Amino acid sequence: MRNQKKKKAPTLHSFNEDPFIPLNRLHILLCATAIAAVLHRHLFSILSSPTPISSSLLLLSDLLLSFMWAVTQSFRWRPIRRREHPETLALAVPDPLLPNLDVFICTADPSKEPPICVASAALSALAFDYPSDKLSVFISDDGCSDLTLFAFMEAARFARHWLPFSKEMRILERCPETFFNSTDDPRSDEIKLLYQRMKKKIESVMEKGQVSDDLFISEEDRATFKKWKNFTRSNHPAVVQVLLQSSRDMDIMGNPLPNLVYVSREKSSTSFHHFKAGALNALLRVSGVMSNAPVILTLDCDMHCNDPNAPRRAMCYFLDPELSPKLAYVQFPQRFPGVNKNDIYGGEIKRLYQINPRGMDGLKGPNYVGTGCFHSRRSFYGPPSSPPSLLNDLNEQTSDTPLSSEAILRKAHEVASCEYEDGTKWGSTIGMRYGSMSEDYHTGYRLHCEGWESVFCDPERPAFFCKIPITLNDVLSQNKRWCLGVLEVFFSRHSPMIFGVRKVSFLMGLCYSYDGFWTSWCIPILIYGLLPQLALTNQIPLFPKVSDPWFYLYAYLFLSAYCQDLIDFLASKGTFNRWWSDQRMWLIRGITSYLFGAAQFALKQIGIPAPGFNVTSKIMPDEVSKRYEDGIFEFGIVSPFFISLGTVAIVNLISFIIGMVNAVRKERGFDEMFVQLFLSAFVVVNSWPIYEAMFLRKDGGRIPRRVTGISILLAGILYSISYFLYTDSRI
Template sequence: MRNGDHPPVLHTLNEDPLIPLNRIHILLCSTAIATVLHRRLFSLFSSPTPISSSLLLLSDLLLAFMWAVTQAFRWRPVRRREHLETLALAVPDHRLPNLDVFICTADPYKEPPISVSSAALSVLAFDYPTDKLSVFVSDDGCSDLTLFAFMEAARFARHWLPFCKEMRVLERCPEVFFQSSHDPRSHEIKLLYQRMKEKIESVMEKGQVGDDLLISEEDHAVFNKWKSFTCSNHPPVIQVLLESSRDMDIMGNPLPNLVYLSREKSSTSFHHFKAGALNALLRVSGVMSNAPIILTMDCDMHCNDPVAPRRAMCYFLDPELSPNLAYVQFPQRFPGVNKNDIYGGEIMRLYQINPRGMDGLKGPNYVGTGCFHSRHSFYRSPSSSPSLLCDLNEQTSDTPFSSEAILRKAHEVASCQYENGTKWGSTIGMRYGSLSEDYHTGYRLHCEGWESVFCDPERPAFFCNIPITLNDVLSQNKRWCLGVLEVFLSKHSPITFGVKKVSFLMGLCYSYDGFWTSWCIPILVYGLLPQLALTYQIPLFPKGSDPWFYLHAYLFLSAYCQDLIDFLASKGTFQRWWSDQRMWLIRGITSYLFGGAQFALKQIGIPAPGFNVTSKVMPDEVTRRYEAGMFEFGIVSPFFVSLGTVAMVNLFSFIIGMANAARKEGGFDEMFVQLFLSAFVVVNSWPIYEAMFLRKDGGRMPRRVTTMSILLAGILYSIAYFLFSE
């Protein structure tokens, strides 16, 4: 570049035009909230029911706090765009940085190997120089079934990669491509895929790899080792399945590297779940390829845009941004959600709206998948890290992956004793101490001075699967809730440590996620207390004709309307927004409540369940009900007892409250707010009533849960009698 020349513009940033309106709204709502809290506080001393007034005050304080931290996301939301044409002119392919891809799996029966291997094939087929691409698969289940699937995928890759490039295929996950493509030119490659799939499914049915499927003595030697392995006790297993320096596709072009890893496991060592697996991948890949850029992906995720790595490079290769850039986060997108997204599976606020708001501050949080990382960010602070642009001038090692020296060192760093006495998990690599290792790691990187970028292109870069049963959805959310709470109540709490180390607004953003559990208190209080008081005609709010009523109405409507505007601005629909807000209420009395309770029990020494893999396999009838928009209950779960109890209390209270208001002059005016709250919960609870009393299919609410819910509702009414009786 000549003196005076400007660096090429690889990306642009635009602020959201709604920022001024957001800030005006913050000012108005802050004033209204302060006024309501002031009135609530002083009415506490004159209330005839001080217990109910105290609970409402506590709920309002928590709602005010969560509203306040939410506004940090609305302070400066931005949108970015990448300029791939400029990148192509400024950085030729031979100058692009090497890229390592990490994919983690743990259970071949919950995470089908055919799907996991298809996900790997989608990234092996990236539109990226193949000699610069390495894919590492971590199998924490140490399953010969998974290894066999990847051996077959490696053979299929020799045909699949040149097919994708010749046909200019955009959807490069074969499992998805062959479900939608009817191009006659794909007939031959489809037959090869079907044969691979049949072999893998045959192995899954048998539960083991038979000798008849192994094609070489080397294959037999590899699988003979599994006879002495168990999932919880085995040495490191590392298998180089493809090596760019030796393996070619059918057109004679080099293939990317593909490596299978199962780190050492011992029943006497703690393995830190997914964070431990990713750290093992960091070390093994560091020995083998040491690429400066790392992409982490879940096993149920596949690439939908083959130029996604080049989009990330538009940021990593920016000389102004690169020195402090830890990662580029892509949003999770879910093509499998049903029409109205009944479980709020898109989680649009977590994966799209909030990251855009954080991007205008120091950058989005890390959500565990679809994220390109700078390898340096896992080892040191930005001030002590060399620039990625300097890394491009370094020569990569020509030592083959399969050399004895490389494999010996890789086995050493994959052992369970390697981390002993080191800083792995504390200041190096993925951070330990939380089930939500992604939230914890991204937060700590920001605290160390790193920044991040949110990349949300028009064509979704990655697609993910979602749970399609309500119990799985709530269990997953409970696990996340427990994980972020572990961070929030640690010495690195975002509300104290974060606001000092990152910034005040970023600390608030991380506090929003970290304090999810607090939602259970106001949701439970507002979902039960006014309704129980309504039954006994005890007013807890201003009359509908009272001027104070309009202040409460303004706060309710403004909060919901702003949330709807955010949702629609992210290309959501009204019906999906309705499902999303309903799931927020459902999570409040299930995932958040039980997550907080589990954390409390853990603190007093009562053991809690560990990490459970969410099953990616569902019976056909469950899938059909989900696609038809029907909630899936079907099992006895504490989540459903909680849901049923709240639903029954609101139904009974609404019926009794309407009858009492009709008999009493001015009854509707006096109890309007409580009648509205009961009606609002009843409308949101329609799928629960339907499952309790109307449905006959296998996804209906179990009779035992319905009985327990009605019994618990009766107990709550009995307690309310002593609380509200004069």
């Protein structure tokens, strides 16, 4: 017995460090040395510069670029790649021993988030390859719309057919809309007809804007909808409706169905509701009363499952006895099958959703990005050392008590009320964290500060697919909202630059600082996008000549930064054309969403409130969708974003033309002005879609003439100011 080998625990997951880590660290050392040299030159050349204001602005720009470069390197310090082994899980943990799973899906506005799409997302989750009696799906409708409730009543009926069909056919795409659009299998004709009937019924109700009595199948449903007559979006009691109950409802094959629960938390115009974070906390409490699953999956309403094995992949980490005591969540990347060929808006956002999380995974784990994330319920109730008994403060569910029992529904309505959180720690140390419009970033960061860890799960087959905005204004508006949210955290008492580096680790603090200080990009991008170009027009050199050895140091820093970004992008299965779109969108965001986000945050700090949370519309006209598929930028409206873009684009175009003419005329003109000519040319090449939309296009997505006129006027004002500023320095 003494010599008997100890039985080895089954391997549920594994990981490998990036083989390029030593090269990354060497590159960090070389770049840091070059940056220090450039900053040293800047600092001591300001006093002797004929243009001290320009030199000072360039120094400020380079300091911010250096700071952002430094915090970016924390993602490259120890990136890892993980792999799960669900086949081992099946042998180690039989289905009856798998933990229960609650799925949260939030929606807020049926006019912007079509209920049929939200219902499809829920159906794909109901069809997970997971024991039905251990699965519950909770829908949060923050719009309290009877149209949304009706859509889910129809979806519940369709689930009786869809779940056994999808499991029997072993299909992987278990979102009905996606599946029927991608197959012509005659075996699916009958179920496809049922789906089309359901879809037509829901769309008919949406067109009418109301649910008529003749659509109800039962008196119970009719009685339910009578309660909605006096409801408004901002004033209504809590609504909790059990649409499917595992202990009661069966599919057409006689198998139990998962639980499906519709929730609309109480709203009052006199109470603040904390946007999506408040809705998720209400679901945390309601689900705690009704099912209390130890694992929770959060999904956006425009997201659907692409791999029914996703929960089992997550369980490979949650069921690891060494990892689970401190594991707060398992984050899957967001993937977007609807992006056009070259992803013109950089919608994949690979750095946020794939590259950076892999780097953080080698430290304490990736940040939470709001969707496609499996959480430990226990992590929402305090640090890993907190007593597990706190989890049971709401739970009244027992194995013999049905979800629809009067006692459980009464308690569920109570915890979904406006007053329930008053005087509690909800939103501060319990549940999703309040105080930021980016509740995901704030919550994940605070969980890491409490001692929790996380895991990045990026399987070969994407687990979840999302929809993306397909107009430039929607893309930039969404990004500006994110900027506001992360700034609210960065400048709070829990700032990752101060609090985070102490509570988590130095490198993790830098990782969160990178996201938290996104908006700082606007300063160097604006300076490098305008100042050298205005100086070029006035023939004022700001950079070393090509014949000066310092030129090669600048060239090295520029090329190394872009080449490393390109390598990271290609290593994440990107393409060169999509990388070009991604770096162009970084420049566009710098002078639009980053700039306006920073300005709006500053105004908010002095008492001028920011607009409320705006839901991005998921409905687009056919002509807009067609232009997006063809890779054509969509402008079409008068927006401050487009005025900013147009102004910078026109300044660079004029500067490049004038600069080229002067360089040809002047002896050694290219040697002296090469860097400024290159910067102008670089912006001009990136701005081609803007010039096209201003002067060449005739369709509805072009830049309005009013925006073009204002941009030309502002460009003229900038040139006039630069003429007087450079009067004394002009050659």
